[in-house]
Amino acid sequence: MGVRRTMLGTISDSGLDDVLLIWRRAQVLLKECLNSCSMVRPPYDQIARTMKMMAMAMQQQSAHFAQMEVGRAVVEVVRPMISWDGRDLAEFRRCQPLQFKGDSNLDVVDQWLCEMEKIFSVLGSSKETKLAYVVYMLAGKAEYWWRGTRQMLESRGVVVDWDCFRKVFLEKYFLDSVRYAKEIEFMRLQQGSMSVSEYATRFEHLAHFYSQAISEAWRCRKFAEGLRHKLKKFIVPMSIVEFPALVEKEKTVETLESGGGGSKAARVKDGSSGSKRGGQ
Known part of the structure; x- marks a missing residue:
């Protein structure tokens, strides 16, 4: 389908042809009205129909241009969304x-x-x-x-x-028997030799098999209790009740501990306790 440019914008060939057809018919009727002005009684009904057809042609043209503007606006909004989703999918596939x-x-x-x-x-x-x-x-x-x-x-x-x-x-x-076994594994889960990240991933996976409702505070307590003793002694007294924040804090302590920064880990604990008391 072709597109033409007019003073008001662009319009498809089919839409423009429809408007021009109505407009030309209106012009023909108007000329007939003018030529018959010498009659004793002017053709008021015919003049009214002519004016109505001209107004209809102008309304259709305006509606068509308005629809085109809406279409262009939608395209501008959707285009960056499509581009962003494409980048996300590429990152996902790289994994x-x-x-x-x-x-x-x-x-x-x-x-x-x-x-x-x-x-x-x-x-x-x-x-x-x-x-x-x-x-x-x-x-x-x-x-x-x-x-x-x-x-x-x-x-x-x-x-x-x-x-x-x-x-x-x-x-x-x-099967139900498998989900029950996963639930038991969740209740007995300990960090052991896993890193904090590995432990958190396994914990969240098994938590989905737990048949009871889990609050955020209970989730944090259960996770902290399964940590290795060196991490638990720093984390448990902090009483963190937001799971993402708890995991990030444990990763920080784990990094400091693995780097021989026991005193730094203690300062992390003291700093968190101090900030908690200050906020009370």
């Missing part, structure tokens, strides 16, 4: 995520989900992005399963987000 094709091996399922959550943690992905990426990596039987499940959920009015996906995914690929 070399694995496809999931509906494997029935529970170790494979567990490893795939853990790896995906690890990538999300590194990229700082939002819940919306997590859902988009995890669906992007489904293939084969798993992709067909999700298509049918999503349609069923949406037909019931269920909000389909990352938490919803994770719940139905676990119900599909993990």
Whole structure:
């Protein structure tokens, strides 16, 4: 479809042709009216119809230009969003995520989900992005399963987000006995030889299998109690009740401890306690 430029902007050939057709018809009627002015009774009805058609042509032209302006505005808003999503997807693919094709091996399922959550943690992905990426990596039987499940959920009015996906995914690929075993593992989880980052990733993964509601404060206490003794003695007295802040503080103490900075770690503890008392 061609596009022409007018004094008011650009307009498609089909839209311009429609406006010109109405305008030319109005001009013909107007000329007929003027030529018949010598009549005893002026053709008022015909003049009125002519003016109405001219007004209609101008209104359609204005509406068409307004629609074009809205379209251009939408394009300008959407273009940077598409570009940004493209960059995010490129970063995600650089992490070399694995496809999931509906494997029935529970170790494979567990490893795939853990790896995906690890990538999300590194990229700082939002819940919306997590859902988009995890669906992007489904293939084969798993992709067909999700298509049918999503349609069923949406037909019931269920909000389909990352938490919803994770719940139905676990119900599909993990038997009750397996989920119970994961729950027991969560309750007994200790840091052991894992780094704080590895411990936090495993902790968050297993927490999803816990059948009881978890508050932020309880999550922090449970996580801190599983730390190695050298870290726990610094972290527990701080009484941090926000999980992300707790993990970051533990990473800092771990770095100082591994570098032989025991006195520095103690100062981190004292500084946090002092700031807490100052805020009370």
